[in-house]
Amino acid sequence: MHHLDIGWKPSDLEQREGRIIRQGNHNKKVHIFRYVTESTFDSYMWQLIENKQKFISQIMTSKAPVRSCEDVDEAALSYAEVKALATGNPAVKEKMALDVDVAKLKLLKANHMNNQYRLEDDIARNFPQQIAKLTEIIDSYKADIAHFSEYKITDPEQFSMEISGKVFTEKKEAGAALLAVCKEIKSVDAAMDIGSYQGFNMRIQFDSWSKEFILSVKHESVAKVRLGADALGNITRINNLLESYPEKLAEAEQRLETVQEQMTNAKEEVGKPFPKEEELNQKLERLSELNALLNMDEREDTETEQSESKEKEERPARGSIHEKLQIYKEKSQRESETGKETRKRDFGLE
Known part of the structure; x- marks a missing residue:
């Protein structure tokens, strides 16, 4: 099998390969070739397929399920990026890698902030409520144990x-x-x-x-x-x-101890800054530089096109062959009429 082009989805490749890697094939070994042209749009397409497959694998796996995944269907390229990819501009490859890294770091930062808000809410409300409830349950169990000891048969x-x-x-x-x-x-x-x-x-x-x-x-x-x-x-x-x-009393006391430890740990963790904040800022700064570079290239091309268009407007029009023939015909007709008038004067007809 020869993959001459790349599909937009991993399922496109799976469907193709399913025609050769399938039950009932009498060949014990098959060969699959994938062709990629350097410094073309192929590199972006394969990277897009890779990102989509990672997203699908995160959702479909049962080994280590994740709580959040990045949506890769929103990936898009500007005209300048497509042009740079076709010309082999290394800045675009760096930009695509930075886009992925920045998106992941932003997601991590959002999760960090959500965790901080959750810790603040737990410290202010949830943990105190759980501690008060468990303390009440423990006191009730102690009273019931003493009461049962008194009335036990x-x-x-x-x-x-x-x-x-x-x-x-x-x-x-x-x-x-x-x-x-x-x-x-x-x-x-x-x-x-x-x-x-x-x-x-x-x-x-x-x-x-x-x-x-x-x-x-x-x-x-x-x-x-x-x-x-x-x-x-x-x-x-x-x-x-x-x-x-x-036994129920011991379990309640253990739960109370666990909640108290969680509250202590939450107080230590709350207020901590995002650990990768510096890395995120550096990559955002570099990404801004690359975006400015790509936009500068686009502006230069636009200015060049505008300059060429202006030169064409200022340059005298040469005209088509039909226009030239029409001008020649009109000139000949004028010369013919001028010649007739001259001859009439010579013969004294006027």
Whole structure:
């Protein structure tokens, strides 16, 4: 396969090569040739294909997805740049590289500024709110742990659970009463108080999304567990839920410590300048010089064209062959008429 020209999209090349790199080809090896002419528009076209393929790869990859990508479809060349490319002007190649670098640095700077605004918002509002909420949760867990220690049933023979105003001393009966209450619930997603167990109030509601019954226990905080079809199993689930409060407390304390560390780090990072600000300014300055250079070349060409046009206007018109013949014909006619008048005078006819 021979690529004699370059398409505008990577898919154009893939479609061509798909005619030779395809399932069912009896040749084990194929050859693909790409032809590029130096100091022509080919270099820009291949660079444009490369930039588009990079953009597509960033979006389509699953290994390291990015949060933002540069749109390459807005790339365009001025007439001066196209002319310079065709003549092999090295300034255009440098300008195209600088355009890409400046666009990336501007994107990095915009992300840096957005990150600074986010840090300021986190320090002023988000982190304090999270810390206050986690502190409240921790205090609630501590109060619930102390309350559970006070009302905890340590003797299995002393089991007691109140359901719908009736006290059950047998786990199996209490479990059956729970299932009976579940059958009585008719409203969806509406919680209903059903009783108490080891100092905690119990509520039941039917979750329409998961199609399950949810039991909540509450003293200071609220904890939830999903009920099953086994009567004794539900009692075990409630006991495990109450026993898990120390673990929930440890998790909340760990989250609080993490948020406090994030707030400390945010205070250290906020206010920092863009680390590549100097590099961006240097490249912007060089890019301005190159743009001025290309515009100067364009102005020189324009002035040359205007000068040539002015010279043409001032130069006497030579005229076409038809115009010359017409002038000669008119001159001959005038000379002929003059000759006739002269002859008439000579013969005394006038």
